[in-house]
Amino acid sequence: METQKIGYLGPKGTFTKMAVDSLFDGGEFVSFDTIPACLDAVEAGEIDTGVVPLENAIEGSVHLTIDYLIHQVNQAIIAELTVPIRQHLLTHPEYDEHDITEIHSHSHAIAQCHQYLHKHYPEAAIHYTASTGRAAEIVREKGVHAAAIGNHLAAEMNGLNILEGNIHDYDNNHTRFAVVQKEPKTLKVKDQPVKKHKTTVMVTLPQDYVGALHQVLAAFAWRKMNLSKIESRPMKTGLGNYFFLVDVDQPYDQVLFPGVQQELEALGCRLKVLGTYPSYEIETSSPVMK
Numbered sequence: 001m002e003t004q005k006i007g008y009l010g011p012k013g014t015f016t017k018m019a020v021d022s023l024f025d026g027g028e029f030v031s032f033d034t035i036p037a038c039l040d041a042v043e044a045g046e047i048d049t050g051v052v053p054l055e056n057a058i059e060g061s062v063h064l065t066i067d068y069l070i071h072q073v074n075q076a077i078i079a080e081l082t083v084p085i086r087q088h089l090l091t092h093p094e095y096d097e098h099d100i101t102e103i104h105s106h107s108h109a110i111a112q113c114h115q116y117l118h119k120h121y122p123e124a125a126i127h128y129t130a131s132t133g134r135a136a137e138i139v140r141e142k143g144v145h146a147a148a149i150g151n152h153l154a155a156e157m158n159g160l161n162i163l164e165g166n167i168h169d170y171d172n173n174h175t176r177f178a179v180v181q182k183e184p185k186t187l188k189v190k191d192q193p194v195k196k197h198k199t200t201v202m203v204t205l206p207q208d209y210v211g212a213l214h215q216v217l218a219a220f221a222w223r224k225m226n227l228s229k230i231e232s233r234p235m236k237t238g239l240g241n242y243f244f245l246v247d248v249d250q251p252y253d254q255v256l257f258p259g260v261q262q263e264l265e266a267l268g269c270r271l272k273v274l275g276t277y278p279s280y281e282i283e284t285s286s287p288v289m290k
């Protein structure tokens with residue numbers, strides 16, 4: 001089998017890279033500085049597969065990923081991976097009780113540590129970066145007054161110290177990552193159990209009318225199809241225009257899903273399947289998630 005090119009939100013030391021390392025069995029890994037850059041490379045055929053963050057248990061959806069997948073590219077979700085997230089406060093090797101005046105990280109990582117930052121560093125300036133890995137690089141370059149929020153891998157890769165570990169505000173911190181492809185290619189994943197199979201669909205309503213969402217949900221409900229997530233996002237065509245992203249807890253099949261589709265189309269709605277895929281989950285005890 002040809003070596004697959006797998007792109008991810010980098011640079012080295014991001015949670016996305018940890019997710020990639022724990023899921024894939026070989027391949028050529030290509031780092032991208034931003035989520036759009038990674039998805040653009042999949043779209044252009046420069047890489048076979050992309051891995052990007054989708055949702056965090058504390059901060060919710062990564063809207064940049066969702067919006068890019070809906071509005072900018074045409075790719076299928078072919079797997080998802082949930083990993084535990086441990087956020088640490090990382091400092092320069094020469095840090096020695098200096099005042100930390102600036103803290104760098106990805107907006108989701110900052111949000112996962114809001115209470116900690118409010119309590120311990122209320123005066124520090126917060127600087128948002130494209131990833132936690134990039135934040136660690138900045139601290140390496142900037143020196144003793146800066147700190148980053150990120151994982152142990154980012155600390156190791158950049159020669160930083162963990163000043164304080166596990167600073168996320170809620171223990172049960174996990175992030176889901178989406179694995180996407182433009183052209184279907186078989187994935188070589190490490191030997192791990194599939195937790196469940198899921199299907200993600202996008203539903204658009206013709207216009208706002210009484211009970212519209214109720215009718216959409218009813219089409220799934222009376223077929224006993226369990227939904228594990230439903231989210232509305234703006235269509236970007238004007239205030240009040242939304243689409244719904246629905247995660248269904250079962251694989252696509254030729255009876256129930258076409259039935260839902262026909263029922264919704266009769267109501268004037270549109271349904272697009274964004275992917276039907278295995279869902280993997282890395283255990284907290286995994287050595288990569290210290």
Ligand SMILES: O=C(O)C(=O)C[C@]1(C(=O)O)C=C[C@@H](O)C=C1
Pocket residue numbers: 009013014015016017053056062085106108109130131132133175
């Ligand atoms: O910056 C990283 O390390 C990422 O992989 C991105 C990301 C995210 O977008 O949610 C992934 C996991 C954590 O929740 C924090 C940041």
